[in-house]
Amino acid sequence: GNSVTQMEGPVTLSEEAFLTINCTYTATGYPSLFWYVQYPGEGLQLLLKATKADDKGSNKGFEATYRKETTSFHLEKGSVQVSDSAVYFCALRRDSGGYQKVTFGTGTKLQVIP
């Protein structure tokens, strides 16, 4: 079946540090890949996405590249801010049997300290 593996958290960084959150996946075919973010007390919201190999998704300074050869979709940001403190979820969507199935990773909590 499909699965998503994320690095364990929490990740604690100082403001302006470089961020990488690793994400690898297992799926047949050609899934679409997503990063969602959950701020404290809120639901998840889409951060960025990539729908095919070598696509780069980007938003709010975050980037992730769909690497089919390594089945990875690592999230990066060059300079984090305190406001980036949140839980980040990697996810894949696989169309199967005429409907979409979304699989989430376990989430990685990021804490940015001033």
Added chain:
Amino acid sequence: KAGVTQTPRYLIKTRGQQVTLSCSPISGHRSVSWYQQTPGQGLQFLFEYFSETQRNKGNFPGRFSGRQFSNSRSEMNVSTLELGDSALYLCASSLVAPRGTGELFFGEGSRLTVL
């Protein structure tokens, strides 16, 4: 455009009771999914509805059930509540392919505490 609305936002129940949670999707979205989020288990898929039909179901006991109405609004019900059912229950709506990109739009969740 209004987002996904979940009610109630917070509720407290005791063991053995039952609870019903409601979700109103974004207008035009016909797919509604439910997730359970707990600190220990993370985000777990409960079920998905499309056009009033359950299309997919996660590994939860039969105490967890749901339904979708003709206006795409959805409810989920948990009967005979257990302490372990305490969680944040998230609802998400989406457009289905080919019109949709696969993005899920989440509500803020219903936080259930079972005493």
